[in-house]
Structures are given as C-alpha cells and as structure tokens.
Amino acid sequence: MSKVQLDDLTPNNLGMLKRINSVVLPTSYTDSFYTEALTVGQLAKLAYYNEIPVGAIRCCLEVAPEHTKPSRIYIMTIAVLSPYRENGIGGMLLDHIERYAAETFVPELSVHALTDDTEVIEWYKKRGFEIVDEVKGYYKRLTPAKDAYLMVKKLKKDQ
Amino acid sequence: MTARAPPANRKLSNMLMADFKQCLTLYEKKEYAEAIKRADHILTQKPDHGETLAVKGLCRYHQDSPVEGRSLINAGMKNDPESYIIWHVLALLERSEKNYHAALKAYQKSLTIDPSNQNVLRDLSLMQIQTREYEPLVITRRKQLTDKPEIRANWTGLAVALFLKGDYATAARTLAAYEESAPEKEPKDKTQSDDIENCELALFRNKCLIEAKEYDLALKDLEELENKTSKRHIPDQQSILEHRCDIYIRQGKTKDAQRLTRVLLRRNPHDRALYRQLEKVLGIQDNNQLKSVMYKKLAQKYPRSDCPRSMPLEFLEGQAFDEAADAYVSTLIHRRVPSAFMNVKHLYKNPAKALSIGAIAQRIFDGATEDLSGASDFLWSACFLAQHFSKLGDQNKALKFIDNAIEHTPTLVELHLTRAKILKRMGAVNKGAEAANAARELDLQDRYLNTKAAKYTLRANNADDIEQAIKLISMFTRNDTSGTGVQDLHDMQGYWFLSELARRQRRNGDGPLALKRHKAALNVFSEFEHEQLDFHLYALRKGTMNAYIDMLQWEDKLYKSKKFIRSTRGIIETYIALWDTKPDCGCGAVIPGSFPLKAVDYNASTTVKKKKKKKTNEGSAEAKQNPNGLPTPEHRHDADPEGLKLVKNVDLLETALVHAKKLAEVGDSLGLVFQAEIYLRQNKYMLALQSLNKLKASDAASPYASVLAKVAEAQLNGDDSTAQNLKDMTLKMLPKLFNETESDAVATARLAFSVPSYKELAGELLKGLVSENATAAALAVWAANSLGLELEDLAKEQYPELEVPLPN
Ligand SMILES: CC(C)(COP(=O)(O)OP(=O)(O)OC[C@H]1O[C@@H](n2cnc3c(N)ncnc32)[C@H](O)[C@@H]1OP(=O)(O)O)[C@@H](O)C(=O)NCCC(=O)NCCS
Numbered sequence: 001m002s003k004v005q006l007d008d009l010t011p012n013n014l015g016m017l018k019r020i021n022s023v024v025l026p027t028s029y030t031d032s033f034y035t036e037a038l039t040v041g042q043l044a045k046l047a048y049y050n051e052i053p054v055g056a057i058r059c060c061l062e063v064a065p066e067h068t069k070p071s072r073i074y075i076m077t078i079a080v081l082s083p084y085r086e087n088g089i090g091g092m093l094l095d096h097i098e099r100y101a102a103e104t105f106v107p108e109l110s111v112h113a114l115t116d117d118t119e120v121i122e123w124y125k126k127r128g129f130e131i132v133d134e135v136k137g138y139y140k141r142l143t144p145a146k147d148a149y150l151m152v153k154k155l156k157k158d159q
Numbered sequence: 160m161t162a163r164a165p166p167a168n169r170k171l172s173n174m175l176m177a178d179f180k181q182c183l184t185l186y187e188k189k190e191y192a193e194a195i196k197r198a199d200h201i202l203t204q205k206p207d208h209g210e211t212l213a214v215k216g217l218c219r220y221h222q223d224s225p226v227e228g229r230s231l232i233n234a235g236m237k238n239d240p241e242s243y244i245i246w247h248v249l250a251l252l253e254r255s256e257k258n259y260h261a262a263l264k265a266y267q268k269s270l271t272i273d274p275s276n277q278n279v280l281r282d283l284s285l286m287q288i289q290t291r292e293y294e295p296l297v298i299t300r301r302k303q304l305t306d307k308p309e310i311r312a313n314w315t316g317l318a319v320a321l322f323l324k325g326d327y328a329t330a331a332r333t334l335a336a337y338e339e340s341a342p343e344k345e346p347k348d349k350t351q352s353d354d355i356e357n358c359e360l361a362l363f364r365n366k367c368l369i370e371a372k373e374y375d376l377a378l379k380d381l382e383e384l385e386n387k388t389s390k391r392h393i394p395d396q397q398s399i400l401e402h403r404c405d406i407y408i409r410q411g412k413t414k415d416a417q418r419l420t421r422v423l424l425r426r427n428p429h430d431r432a433l434y435r436q437l438e439k440v441l442g443i444q445d446n447n448q449l450k451s452v453m454y455k456k457l458a459q460k461y462p463r464s465d466c467p468r469s470m471p472l473e474f475l476e477g478q479a480f481d482e483a484a485d486a487y488v489s490t491l492i493h494r495r496v497p498s499a500f501m502n503v504k505h506l507y508k509n510p511a512k513a514l515s516i517g518a519i520a521q522r523i524f525d526g527a528t529e530d531l532s533g534a535s536d537f538l539w540s541a542c543f544l545a546q547h548f549s550k551l552g553d554q555n556k557a558l559k560f561i562d563n564a565i566e567h568t569p570t571l572v573e574l575h576l577t578r579a580k581i582l583k584r585m586g587a588v589n590k591g592a593e594a595a596n597a598a599r600e601l602d603l604q605d606r607y608l609n610t611k612a613a614k615y616t617l618r619a620n621n622a623d624d625i626e627q628a629i630k631l632i633s634m635f636t637r638n639d640t641s642g643t644g645v646q647d648l649h650d651m652q653g654y655w656f657l658s659e660l661a662r663r664q665r666r667n668g669d670g671p672l673a674l675k676r677h678k679a680a681l682n683v684f685s686e687f688e689h690e691q692l693d694f695h696l697y698a699l700r701k702g703t704m705n706a707y708i709d710m711l712q713w714e715d716k717l718y719k720s721k722k723f724i725r726s727t728r729g730i731i732e733t734y735i736a737l738w739d740t741k742p743d744c745g746c747g748a749v750i751p752g753s754f755p756l757k758a759v760d761y762n763a764s765t766t767v768k769k770k771k772k773k774k775t776n777e778g779s780a781e782a783k784q785n786p787n788g789l790p791t792p793e794h795r796h797d798a799d800p801e802g803l804k805l806v807k808n809v810d811l812l813e814t815a816l817v818h819a820k821k822l823a824e825v826g827d828s829l830g831l832v833f834q835a836e837i838y839l840r841q842n843k844y845m846l847a848l849q850s851l852n853k854l855k856a857s858d859a860a861s862p863y864a865s866v867l868a869k870v871a872e873a874q875l876n877g878d879d880s881t882a883q884n885l886k887d888m889t890l891k892m893l894p895k896l897f898n899e900t901e902s903d904a905v906a907t908a909r910l911a912f913s914v915p916s917y918k919e920l921a922g923e924l925l926k927g928l929v930s931e932n933a934t935a936a937a938l939a940v941w942a943a944n945s946l947g948l949e950l951e952d953l954a955k956e957q958y959p960e961l962e963v964p965l966p967n
Contacts, residue, residue: 015600019569050495050535053570083567087531 004089006096009037009044009058016046016053024079027141033058033076042100043073047080047089055080057093061106072152073101075111094127098155107155112138112148121149129153168207169239175201182214191218209239213248220252228252243273250282257689259289277306284316285695291715293324311341312699315360318367319704323711327371334364343390356702358393363704365402374406381406397426408440416440428461434470447474465502472506481515488519492539497573499539500546507550517547538564538571545577554585554933572598572608579615586933586954586961592619599631606635610655617659620964625663632656652683658726665729666941666964668757670737675802677730684723688714718825727822731833734815737806738840761807812837828854835867839874847871922948933958940964 009017018034037044037058047055057078061070075097080090101109113120115134129151138148171179178197185194198215201208212235220228232252235245250265263286270279280303287296300317307313314337321330338360344353361384368377383389385399393399404419420437427433434457443449450471457467468487475483484503491499507513520543527537541564549557561578568574575598582591595615599608613631616624629643636644636651648656661676691714698707717723737759799805816837823830831854838847851868921942928939929950936954941964943950954961 012602012604015603016570019601023569049531052568054568081568081570083534084531 003050004087004092005048006045006092007048008042009046009056011038013046013053014038017044017056017058020053020056020079020081021058021077024081025077027139029077036060043097045093045096047093049084049087049089054084055089055093057097059097062110070104070106072108072110073097073106075109078111090123091127098153101155109153109155111151113151114139115147115149121151124151124153127153166239166241168205169209169242171201171205171208175204179211179214182211186214186218189221191222194218195222207238209235209237210242210244210248211235212238213242213245217248217252220255225256241272243269243276243279246272247276247279250279250286254282254286257685259286262286263290263292277303280306281696284320285692288320288323288695288711289692291323293320296320297324297326311337311702312696315363315702315704316699318363319699319708322363322367322370322708327367328373331364331367331371331373334360334367338364338391352701354394358395359702359704361391361393362395362398362402363708366705369402369406369409372409374410377406378403400426404436408436413440413442424457424461428457428464429466431466431470434466447476450474451479469502472503472512476511480512484512484515485519488516488543489523492520492523492543493536495535495539500543500550504546504550513547513551517544517551520544520547534568538568538574541567542571542574542577545581549577549581549584552932554581557581558585570601572601572605575601576608576611579611582960583615583618584933586937586958588615588619588937589621589962590960592616592621592624596631603634609635614655614659617663620962625660628660649679649682652686654680654683654722657683658722658729661726661729665733670733670740670757670759671802671806673733673802674730674737674805675799677726677733678805680726681723681730684717684720687717718821724822724825724827727818728827728829728833731815731818731822734811734818735833735836735840738811738815741811759803759806763803763807812841823850823853828857832864832867835864835871839867839871842874844871844875848875918946918948921946922950925950926953929954929957933961937961937963 007013014034014037017037021029040058040060043059043061045057046053047057049055055078057075059073059075062072062074063069064071075094078090078093080093098109101107109129111124111129112135113124115121121131130153131149132152133150135148135150137145139146178201182194182197182201185191185197195215195218198211198218201211202215205211213232216228216231216233216235218228219231222228229252232245232249235242236249239245246265246269250262250269253259253262253265263283266279266283266286270276270283273279280299284296284299284303287293287299297317297320300313300320304313304317314333318330318333318337321327321333361380365377365380365384368374368380381399381403383391384393385396386392400419400423404416404423407413407416407419417437417440420433420440424430424433424437434454438444438450438453441449441453443453451474454467454471457464461467468483468490471483472480472487484506488499488503491502496502503516506516520540523536524540524544527533527540541560545557545561545564547557548554548560558578558581561574561581564571565574565578575594579591579594579598582588582594592612592615595608595612599605599612602608609631613628616628616631621627629645632648632653633642633644636647638644639646647653657676657680661673661680664673664676667673691710694707694710698704698710740758741761816834819830819833819837821830823834831850834850835847835854838844838850848868848871851864851871854864855868925939925943925948929936936958940950940954940961944963951963954963
C-alpha cells in the first residue's frame with residue numbers, strides 16, 4: 001500500500017484543510033470558503049502521508065455567463081506542508097482533479113499564481129498550464145497587494 | 160403460629176371489601192387517582208380503616224407526595240398494627256425510598272403475620288441480598304425452594320446464597336441435586352439459551368466445588384463437562400481450562416499447572432495476568448535471570464504480543480534493562496504508536512530507567528533523516544521526548560520539542576494534546592485549553608479529543624469556561640430541548656464531567672452549585688448500588704450466576720473507589736466552608752474557618768420561574784441535529800438550578816457529618832478528621848475526641864489529628880490559652896492534612912481567614928507552596944490574593960507562563 005492516499009473532505013476533518021492552508025498559504029480564507037468546501041464533492045481532497053494529512057486541494061466549478069454546463073474547474077487552493085513537498089503529493093492532488101475533469105467533460109483547469117512565485121509558475125507550466133492573463137493587485141488581502149497570473153490548462157478532448 | 164384475631168376496625172362489609180380489592184388492583188395498575196377515589200369512598204364510611212389508609216398513602220407517595228404518603232401509612236399502622244398488608248405497604252415505601260434495611264424489617268414483619276406470601280418472601284430475599292445479610296438470606300431462599308421446588312431459579316438462588324455465605328460445599332450439593340432431579344429436555348426442544356444456562360450452571364457448580372476445596376471431585380466434574388459424549392458436556396473449553404489450571408495451582412501440582420498455563424497463554428498471549436501466573440507456577444518470581452530467559456523465549460514465540468517485551472522492563476536493571484528498553488521503545492516509536500510514552504511512564508519511578516529511556520528516544524531523534532523517510536521517526540521521537548522532559552519536570556525543554564514537531568507537521572493530533580499537557584504543567588492553563596481545542600478541531604468525530612478539550616476548558620481561567628465546556632460536550636451528547644447535554648451526562652453517569660464541574664464551581668466560590676455538582680457525581684455511585692436491585696432476580700432467571708457474583712463482588716468495592724472518595728471529600732469540604740462563611744456561624748472560635756465562598760443569600764426564593772417557551776422552531780432544528788437519530792428528549796425541569804435547596808434550611812454540619820461518616824466507613828482516614836472538625840464546630844468536644852482516638856488506634860494517625868485532639872481536650876477543660884497555642888500549631892500542620900497540593904493552598908488560607916493575625920504566617924506557608932509546581936503556585940497565588948497578599952510576582956518569576964485563576 002502506498003504511503004500517500006487521497007481522501008474526501010468531511011465536516012469532521014475540515015479542520016485539517018484549515019490547518020494546512022493557514023500554515024502554507026500567505027492569505028487567509030473566510031469561514032464560508034471552508035464551509036462551502038464541503039459542498040464541492042470530489043473537487044476538494046486531502047492527501048495523507050502515513051495516515052497524517054499533509055496536503056490539500058480545494059477547487060470550484062466555473063460556469064461561464066449564458067452557459068449551463070461548467071466551463072472549467074478553478075483551483076482555489078492547493079497546498080502541501082513544506083517537509084512533504086517534492087514527493088509527488090501535489091502532483092497527485094492535481095492529477096485527481098484533472099481525472100475528475102475528464103470524467104465529467106469539463107474542458108479546462110485554471111488557477112491564479114503570484115507573478116513573482118516562479119517556482120509555482122514553473123510547477124504549473126510543467127503540468128501543461130499556460131499564462132493567459134495578468135491581474136494587477138489580484139491578491140488584495142496581502143500588504144502590499146500583489147499581482148497574479150491567471151493560468152489555464154486545456155484538456156485534450158479524447159483523454 | 161396462630162394469627163391473633165384481627166382488630167374490630169379492620170373488618171369491612173362485603174360491599175366495602177369489594178371496593179378495597181378494587182383499590183388494590185387499581186394501585187397495581189398504577190391508576191393512583193382512581194385507587195384513591197375508592198379509598199376515599201371506604202374512608203367516608205370507615206375513617207379509621209388502617210389498610211385503606213395505608214394503600215391510599217402508597218398511592219399518594221407515588222403521586223409525588225412522599226410526606227403525606229408516609230404519614231397516611233403511619234396513621235394506618237397506628238390503627239391496625241398487626242396487618243400484614245400495612246407492613247407490606249410500608250416495605251414497598253421504604254424500598255422505593257431505598258431504605259433497604261427498613262424495608263427488610265417491614266417485609267419480615269409482614270411475613271411473620273402471613274408466612275405464606277410468596278411475593279413477600281421473594282422481596283425479602285432481595286432486600287437481604289441488597290443489604291448483604293447472607294445468613295438470613297439462606298433461610299429465606301431455602302423456604303422459597305421448599306415452597307416451589309419446580310422453579311429452577313429457586314435452586315440456583317439458594318446455591319448463590321450459600322456461596323455468598325461461604326458454604327460452598329452445600330452450594331455444590333444443592334446444584335448437583337437440582338441437575339440430577341431436573342427433567343431433561345428433548346434435544347429438539349433445547350434452545351440456545353438453554354445451552355448457555357446449562358453451561359453457566361455447570362461452571363458455577365464447579366466453582367463451588369473448587370471453593371469447597373473438593374479438588375478431586377471438581378476435576379472429575381470437569382472431565383465430565385469436557386467429554387463430548389456426556390450429556391453434561393459444555394462447549395466452553397476456555398473456562399474448563401481455567402478452572403482446571405486453578406485447581407492444579409491450589410493443589411500445588413506445579414507441573415500440570417505450568418503445562419496448562421502455557422496452553423492458556425497460547426490461547427491468549429495478550430493477558431498480562433497469565434504471564435505473572437506462569438512466573439509463579441514456575442517458581443521463578445524472585446529470580447530475575449530466569450524470568451528474563453522466560454520472557455525472551457515467550458517474546459520469540461508471541462511476536463505480536465506486547466506483554467513479554469514490556470513486562471521484563473519492570474525488573475531488569477543496568478545494561479540488561481538498557482538493551483531490553485531499547486528494543487521495546489524504539490519499536491514503539493518506529494511503529495508510530497501514539498501511546499508509546501504511556502506504556503513506559505510507570506518506569507519513571509526509577510531515575511536510571513527514565514534516563515535510559517530518554518536516551519533511546521534521543522538517539523532516534525538525532526538519527527532521523529531530513530527527508531520524508533525520516534519524518535515519522537522525527538515526529539514520534541520528538542513527541543516522546545517532549546513527554547519525557549515534561550515528566551522529568553523540564554517543561555521548557557519539553558515545549559521546545561513539541562513546538563518543533565508541530566511546526567513540521569501541524570496536522571498530527573497527538574502533538575497538540577501533548578502540548579496542552581505541557582502548558583498545563585507550566586501553569587499556562589488558558590493556553591493549555593487552546594492547545595487541547597486545537598487538537599479537537601483537527602478531528603471533530605473523536606470523542607476522546609472532545610472530552611479532553613472540555614476538561615482543559617473547565618480547568619482554565621476564563622469567565623465563560625463553563626459555558627464553553629458545555630458547548631463542547633454537547634457535540635457528542637443526546638441534547639434535550641434546551642440544546643445542551645448536561646442532563647444526558649447526568650443520565651449517562653458521566654462522572655468525569657460532573658466532578659470537574661463541581662471542582663470548577665468550588666474554585667469559582669459558588670458553594671451551592673459546587674454542592675449540587677458534587678452531589679450529582681456521588682449520585683453516580685449510589686445509582687450503581689441501587690441498580691443492583693434489578694439484577695438479583697434477573698440474573699437468576701437468566702441463569703448467569705458467574706457474572707452475577709462477579710458483579711456483587713465489584714459492588715462491594717464500589718465505595719472504596721478513589722473517585723468516590725475524592726468527591727465525598729469535596730462535598731464535605733464545601734459544606735464546612737459554607738458553614739464557616741455563614742455570617743452567624745461564630746467560626747474561628749475553635750478551629751479556623753474555611754476558604755471563603757461567595758456570600759449565599761439564604762433568604763432567596765428557591766422557586767424557579769419557568770421561562771416562557773420561546774416560540775421559535777429551534778427545538779426542531781436541534782432534533783434534526785441529534786446524532787443518534789433518537790427523538791430529542793424534553794428538557795427536564797430543574798427544580799433547583801442554583802443548588803439553593805441544598806443549603807437553605809439545611810443543617811450544613813449535620814449533612815457534612817453524614818458524608819464524613821460514610822467516608823470513614825469506606826476506610827478513608829480523612830473521614831475521621833472531618834468528623835472531628837465538624838464536632839469541634841458544633842462544640843461537641845467529646846465526640847471530636849472520640850473520632851480522633853479512633854484515628855489514633857488505626858495506623859493512619861497524623862500529627863494534625865493529634866493537635867486537633869489537644870484542641871478538643873483544652874476546650875473540654877476550659878483552658879483557653881492552651882487552646883489558642885494549639886490553634887497556632889494546627890495552622891502549621893494543616894497543610895499536611897491533604898495530600899493534594901490543591902487542598903494545601905486552600906487549607907492554609909482557611910486558617911488565616913478566620914484569624915487575621917495568622918495572615919503573615921499563612922503568607923510564608925503559601926510562598927513555600929509556590930516552589931512545588933505550577934498548579935500549586937497558581938493556587939497559592941489565588942489564595943494569597945483573597946487574603947490581600949501579593950504572591951503573583953514571585954510565582955511568575957518561577958513560572959513565567961503562569962495564568963492565575965480568576966479572582967472572585
Ligand atoms: C506547489 C505545491 C503544491 C507542490 O507540491 P509538491 O507535493 O511539492 O508537488 P510534487 O512533489 O508533485 O512536485 C514537486 C517537484 O518534485 C518532484 N518530485 C520529487 N520527488 C518526487 C516523487 N517521488 N514523485 C513525483 N515527483 C517528485 C516533481 O517532479 C516536481 O518537480 P518538477 O516540478 O520539476 O517536475 C507545493 O510546493 C506547495 O504547497 N507550495 C506552496 C503553496 C502554493 O504556492 N500553492 C500554489 C498556489 S494556489
């Protein structure tokens with residue numbers, strides 16, 4: 001059995017997602033961000049290493065105006081505790097979402113990344129994301145506010 | 160015996176007799192209002208008819224009018240003292256009141272008048288067993304059996320009575336007689352419960368033979384039970400083996416006992432008692448070398464059992480210990496066993512062993528690699544070391560280890576719990592509660608974490624701790640319509656919660672509420688006692704004698720439990736303190752007063768204003784939330800929410816005395832000390848002396864008690880100056896009264912409160928407490944504070960993290 005496993009988010013382990021995000025990510029998230037995380041099903045996942053939660057992803061579906069079907073999955077947060085990085089855990093979480101997108105016929109994934117966080121940008125690029133836009137002052141809650149790239153990955157139709 | 164002629168006033172006309180019979184039937188159907196109507200009808204024509212008065216009284220009793228009920232029964236008894244009905248009625252009342260001895264007497268009296276009443280006979284036997292009157296119980300049970308030999312439970316009932324009385328041989332003969340005489344069921348009619356009953360019966364009979372020291376008979380009996388072709392065969396091979404092994408041990412047949420102990424061990428290699436038994440039958444208890452060899456072999460044989468690895472650590476020393484501990488502790492840490500430290504904590508009595516164990520964990524910690532393969536070793540050894548240093552008293556070092564680990568992996572629950580404990584030991588009780596709560600938030604479905612968080616919250620120093628704690632526990636309880644689970648924890652006998660709440664209320668200075676919670680905690684124990692009553696009949700009917708006898712033996716030790724003793728001490732202390740804080744108590748006259756409580760308004764009304772029900776649909780939302788899917792119970796009306804009824808118009812000292820007597824009865828020497836303190840307050844110096852002399856006769860005599868005795872003597876002789884001198888001595892000795900440091904601070908301050916000139920001395924004593932540990936320091940600061948003394952700076956010097964309890 002692999003040491004790393006993904007598991008669903010539940011009301012009982014929601015505190016784990018909060019904990020991981022709060023120590024890894026620079027911005028803090030509202031209570032509703034977390035309570036709504038319970039409503040997105042497979043779009044939120046915890047990654048366990050030796051039965052300890054060490055990483056998490058939380059996404060949402062975006063439905064473009066005038067459309068009924070979701071046009072893409074937006075990654076709101078992805079985080080892996082620093083001692084556990086570079087072991088494929090982040091990749092596993094992302095793969096899960098990509099697989100889910102394919103199964104549900106959602107054509108693309110998107111994410112915002114700090115423009116000066118080259119490591120993360122590289123990480124996404126290696127996984128097929130491309131920068132499509134730059135949003136000035138996207139991270140309003142940071143002081144000073146910081147800019148972000150919007151990155152998109154188009155999924156192949158017949159995957 | 161011939162019954163005396165009934166008194167003239169008992170006789171009823173045929174018409175009224177019919178009414179009376181109906182009245183009885185209605186009572187049995189629990190239709191009390193209707194029964195009372197009949198009774199009143201009879202009484203209008205025969206106002207002094209005793210039996211009617213009594214039955215009416217019993218109905219009133221069950222209608223929640225206990226006082227009126229009892230006085231009606233008494234009136235009936237006066238009119239017709241020789242009626243078996245009235246005595247029976249009285250017995251039922253006493254039984255409902257849980258006055259088992261009184262009920263017993265009333266049943267007995269009823270039975271002498273009407274010896275043929277089977278129900279009374281049965282109920283009498285219940286009272287006899289409830290009060291552990293085994294000799295008379297045997298007589299009652301024998302009579303039941305003679306009257307109705309066709310009932311199986313009457314045979315086993317007699318055998319159980321004989322067993323309890325210690326007459327094992329007769330018990331065995333009784334059971335044998337039953338088995339031989341009982342009609343055998345056709346195999347096709349046998350049910351599974353028949354099989355279980357037969358098995359229980361056979362094993363019980365065998366147990367009786369063993370206790371009767373009839374070992375050869377018992378062995379022969381076991382052979383029969385084991386033999387598949389015998390009609391007495393039972394399938395419980397485990398019990399047969401255990402019995403046989405027990406016999407061999409008692410007979411001193413060591414070879415056979417060794418062989419069977421090993422067989423049993425193979426069946427369950429996780430039973431510590433069996434390993435000890437093996438040491439004993441091998442005769443190597445005192446030979447560490449041979450024991451060490453034995454455990455090594457067993458460890459190889461049972462690789463999955465903890466016992467043969469951990470048990471030798473208790474007797475091994477030096478290098479042998481180091482090696483064995485290394486193997487054991489490093490496996491626990493490598494395997495990420497959360498209870499690793501708990502498993503070795505008891506070895507810390509021995510400082511050399513503690514050091515050795517610490518070194519093992521340190522080696523793993525130092526050797527853990529930076530990459531992920533070393534993460535688990537790093538985390539679990541850090542957690543272990545934190546506990547290790549905390550246990551050794553170095554809280555700062557402990558905190559460093561745990562903080563380091565939490566920074567690495569903040570999602571490991573155990574780390575936060577360990578951190579909570581360290582903080583608590585540093586006196587940082589608020590931060591401790593926060594840490595426990597952080598652990599809880601990571602895993603909301605873990606009730607253990609929830610309980611810990613609630614407990615730490617109750618021990619913290621925030622104004623809203625009690626509400627917070629109740630909110631927490633209510634996440635796991637069956638909540639009533641008020642939305643909390645406090646009632647559920649009463650119903651479910653959640654002792655830990657009730658006693659923690661009591662201690663917190665006491666600390667808050669709220670005497671009546673502390674009493675109320677202490678009482679609820681103690682109630683858990685009396686419920687255990689009263690609930691036995693249901694099993695005396697049930698167990699015999701179900702034929703589960705062995706478990707039943709185990710239960711009785713457990714009940715016999717019930718009140719000796721540490722928890723019971725702790726809560727009883729708590730309630731006595733609170734009663735005495737309440738008395739001392741009463742403005743008109745005149746305390747300080749003899750011995751110093753108690754640590755103060757908030758003033759109680761003894762004139763306050765105790766009637767509860769019923770809150771109007773809010774017209775929201777909160778209730779239904781709660782019902783949906785109920786985790787068990789059960790309907791939400793109604794919020795029961797609390798007739799005494801502030802505990803005022805426990806103190807208003809109550810003789811506080813007399814009530815405390817009842818508890819102190821019980822405490823002495825269960826063998827806690829403080830019971831006698833408390834009695835003396837109460838008698839001194841009541842100016843009953845002779846009685847105080849008597850309690851103290853009793854204490855002196857036991858080996859629990861304490862210097863404090865002998866000083867108290869001298870105070871009493873001086874008072875008796877009217878020698879005021881000696882009394883005053885001795886009072887000075889009691890002050891110095893009082894801190895030795897209690898073992899718990901918490902009480903030290905309280906006790907020390909107690910003296911100073913009543914005699915202002917003691918303040919300086921108390922200050923010195925409290926200073927001494929500061930150096931003991933953070934908990935003691937916090938209490939000393941608290942106590943000093945109430946005396947108008949300043950200790951906080953001194954305490955904070957030693958414990959920078961110290962959070963001092965709320966001032967009143
Ligand atoms: C971005 C982040 C989630 C990546 O998590 P991660 O677990 O380290 O991801 P991975 O291990 O899958 O990938 C990291 C690198 O390690 C490599 N790697 C090392 N060991 C590996 C293994 N055993 N298996 C697979 N990949 C491995 C990967 O190939 C990858 O390198 P590459 O990008 O050059 O291909 C993590 O770094 C993080 O939480 N960063 C901070 C938070 C943040 O910025 N989040 C994004 C904003 S929303």
